[in-house]
Amino acid sequence: QVQPVESGGGLVQPGGSLRLSCAASGSIVSIVAMHWYRQAPGKQRERVATIFNDGGTYYADSVKGRFTISRDNAKNTMYLQMGSLKPEDTAVYYCRHATVGGDYWGQGTQVTVSS
DSSP: OOOOEEEOOEEEOTTOOEEEEEEOOSOOSOEEEEEEEEEOTTSOOEEEEEEETTSOEEEOTTTTTTEEEEEEGGGTEEEEEEOSOOGGGOEEEEEEEEETTEEEEOOOEEEEEOO
């Protein structure tokens, strides 16, 4: 039973940086992968980044080279370090913990990039 808790969203200027966190504790199931998704108004949900148990990563082309996903295994926590932010990065960001027992989603956090 993993319910992610997100933090770090907010308002930043273009070119700025922001760090998102997604954490869970007390779970008895194993996390297979951790994902970040985002959804902007009028657009479909998009997978932004993934980190797997073996350390392998995935990035969407739109964020490659600007975003970095990482994890803290002891805390079952993942991070999304976002740099060189653009207005088109504005969206609600969701974390997903894929475990052997099922998928668990966070509530979403708003990221707004605007001058």
